[in-house]
Amino acid sequence: MFILNSSDPVPLYKQLYHQIREHILTGKLPAESRLPSVRQLASELSASANTVDGAYQELYAEGYIYSRPRSGYFVSSLDQEVAPRPAPRKLGKSDFLPAPPARFTYDFHPARLDPESFPAELWRKCLTEGLRYNGREFTHYGELQGDWGLRCSIQSYLEKSRGVVCDPEQVVVCCGLHQSLEIAAQLLKDDHRVVAVENPGYHLPRDVFANHGFSILPVPVGQSGIDLNQLKAGNADIVYVTPSHQLPLGYVMPVANRLGLIEWAESGGRYLIEDDYDSELRYQGNPIPSLQGLRPTGNIIYSGTFSKILSPALRLSYLVLPYSLLGAYRQRYSSYNCSVSLVEQRAMASFMEQGHWERHIRRMRTVYKKKHDTLLRAVEASFGKRAVVIGQGAGLHVVIQLPETTKSEAEILDKGRQKGIGLIPFSDFHVTGKAGRVTLVLGFGGFKGSEIEQGIALLSQIC
Template identity: 40%
Template sequence: MLEITLNLYEDKKDPYYVQLYRHIRQEIKSGRIHAGTRLPAIRRLSEHLDISRNTVEAAYLQLVSEGYVESRPRSGLYVLKLEEDFSFLEKVTNQEPGRQDAEEIVETKPAASPVLRCDFRNGTIDLSSFPFSVWNKISHQIMQEYTNSLSLYGDPQGEPGLRHQLAGYLRQSRGVRCSPDQIIVGAGTQQMLLLLCQLLGTERQPVAVEDPGYNGARSVFSELNFPMVPIPLEEDGIDMEYLMKSEAKLVYVTPSHQFPFGMILPIHKRIKLLQWAAEHDRYIIEDDYDSEFRYQGRPIPALQGLDKSGRVIYMGTFSKSLLSGIRISYMVLPESLISKYKDKKAFLEPTASLIHMQTLERFMEEGWWEKHLRRMKNVYKKKHAFLLSAITRFFGERVKVIGQHSGLHIVIEVNDGRSESELVRKAEEKGVKVYPTSPYWITFDTQLPPRLLLGFGGLSENELEAGIRLLKEAWT
C-alpha cells in the first residue's frame, strides 16, 4: 500500500491541503507515483500525517478536478496516466538554459548535518518522572474489568466518570464553574476547536487572534474559512482597544500564560474582555494550555470563573501535564452551546481513546493525578530555575528573557544585529536546535529584535547546561 509522507509547514502561507495537493501532484508528474496506483484512504492518510480528514479530502478533490486521479466506486482513488511525460522536469529544475546538458549533471551529496546535541523543542515533557508502573497497572485493570465495553466506542462527549473527575479538579485548581454535562473530552486542542467551530456555525465571520499567538489554532480557523483579525499585544497582553474596534465575532486568547511570550492578562483587562463579549453577543475561547505550571506568585484563576454571562469557552489539555501521546484534551461549553452540541451528539463519535479515558479517570479518582502534578511542578520549577541561571552565567545581560515564571518554555531576545534565521543557523551548526517565533505572527515586524523559543520540559540539567554553553559558542 502506498504511503505518502511529507513535511507540512504551519508557517507557510499555503494551507495544509494545498501543500499536500502540490506534493502528490509533483510525485505523479515526476513518475514517482505511477499510473494505476491507488492513493491511501482519506482516513488512513489523515491519521498518518496527523491532519484532519477534511484537509486530505480537499487535496484529493483538487487532484480529481485537475485530472491527475480518478475516483472508482467502492474502490478508491487511482492515479491516471498522463498524456505528457513530466519526468524530464526533474532533471532541469533550477538549471539555466545553455549552462549544461542533462547528461552532464553531476549528482552532489548534501553536506552532512551536524550531530544534534540539544533540542530546545517546545512541548516536550519529562518522561523519566512519569509513574508508568501505576498507569500501566490501572490500564491493565481497565482491560480486565471492562472487556465487553471496550468493544464499544463509548460516549461521544467523553466518559461520564472522567468528566465528573474533571469538573471537580477544574473547580478546585482553576476556579472553573461547570457541571460534568458541560465538559467535552476529545483528542487534542485542534480537534476540540474543529468541533467548536462547527457548533458556532460562524463560518466566514471574523475571529480575533493574539498576534503573535498559537499557530495551531490559526491553522484550524484558516482551514474552516474563518477570516482572522490579528490583535497586537501590549506588555500585559492583548490590546483591548484594538479588539473593541474590530469586527470580530469571536476571540481566541491564552490569558493565563500568553503563547509564546508568557504575559498574564491582568484583572482589569479580563473584565473588559468579558464586558465586550457580553455586550456584543460574542464568545471568548480561553485556551488554558499549561496553567498547572506556575513558579512564582499565586495561581491565576481561569477567566471562565469570572464569567457571569456564559460567554467563555474554556479549553485545556493533558499533553503538558500527563503524556502527550494519550491525546486527551477537553473543553467546557457554556449552557448556551450545550443544547447545540446535544443536537449533534447522536451523529458524532468519540475521538479520545476509551481505554485512556477510563485509565485517567481512575488515575484521578485514586489520587495519583494530584501526586503526579505536585511532583512535576517541582521538577519543572527546578529545571526552569536552572535554565535561567545558565543563561545568566553564559550570557549575562546580552540576552533578555521573556515569559519566565511559568510554563515549559521561555523566549529569549537576542539583540546583537544578527537576524533570527542567522541565529538559528549558527545554533544548528553547533548541534543545537532553537526555534524562531516569527511563525507565530500574522503581521510580523521585521524591525523587532530576534526572539527565539526554548522549551525545556524534556531536557535534563546536564542537557540544559550543555545547550546554553553551545549557544554561547555559536553566537560569540
C-alpha cells in the first residue's frame, strides 16, 4: 500500500507519514480503521521499526490517529468538511509559469542590456565595503521604506538629473515596477476605481491594477503621448504614463500636454503615475526632465528603476510618493519590511555616493548610442523604404512599421523563430491583443559586434 524510496532526500519516516496522512485525508483509510502494527508494517515495507514508529508518532501527535491500550493505532474521525485537504497533484495548463524564454541568435527583446556592461568589479567592491562597514546593521531589519543613505542618494540624483523635486522622506525603495504599482493600487483603491493606460502600452500596469479590481481604460497614444481629449472624455481617476519615452512608440510628451495632464489630475482629485523607466538614455539633445518636477506638490506618483542602466537582475527600483499619500503609505505599510536586501541597498548607495552610477550612465549612453545608430543604419540598408521608423533616439529599442508587407505579425514572428530571430509581438502592447499594421519592436541592447547588421539583414528577408 505504501512505497518508500531510499534515494529520496525526504527521510523514510516522513515519506510514510505523508502517505498515511494522505490516505486518511482522502478517505482511503476510513475513521476507526486499525493501522497495522509497527512490526508488521515494517516487515511489509522492508523498513526498520523506527521508520514506522516515527511516522505513527507524528500522526499521533497531530491527531490523525489515536491509540487504544493493547490494541494498537486507529484512524481518528475527522470532520471531512473542515479536514485539511492534500494539495492537488495535477496542475492545469494555466497553473504553470510561462516557459523560460527561448535563446535566439538574434534576440530583439527590448529589455536586454549589453552583455558586457555590468560593472562586476566595482559592484563587488561596493558590496565588500558595505559588508565591512555595516556588519552591525545586518543583524536587524532595516528601515521599512529603504536604507536612508540610499534614499538620500536617489533623491539627489533625481533632483540633479531628472528634475524631480522631493525629499528623501518621499522615496520608497522597491524591488521593481510591479511593487511600485502594487503600492499605488493599495493607496488609491478606496477612492479611485478606473485606471487609464496608454494604448499601445506596457502590459504590467494593466495586470497589476486589474488584479486589484480596478477597471482599465485604454487611451490611444499619438505623437504627443497619451491623447488628452480622450482621457478627459473617459471616467478614469488615475492615469499611468511613460511621458519621457513612451513604451513602446518612443514619443516624448510635450510640455503643454504635461501641464494639461497635471491640470486634469488636480482638477478632480485624480492621480498620475509617471514611469520614468529609461530616460537616462537619450541620444539626441538633453534628457527630458520629469513631469513630477513641473508640479512637485501635485498628485504625481513617480517611479524609476536601476534595471535599464545597471541590471534588471538586481531588482532595485524606487518610488517617489507625493506628500498627499505619504501619511496613508506609512499607516498601511507600518508592518511591511523593505523588500530589497539591505546588503544590495548599501552596495547601491556606495555605488552612487562614489560617483560610479553617473559615470556608468555616461558610459552606457555612449555604448547604446552606437548600437542605436548601427541599428538605424542597418534598417536603412536592409529595408530601405519598406520600413518606416517611428520610435528612435532614446532607450533600448527602435520601432519600425512595415506598411507594404503582405505577411502578418504571427507569420513574421514564426518565421523569425525558425531562423533564430527573437521578436516580441507588438500586439501584446495593445489592450485588445490586436495591433493594426505590422509593427516591430527592435531592441538592440543585447547585441554584440556585427550581430545587429546580421540580424536586421536576416529579418528583412522574412518580412
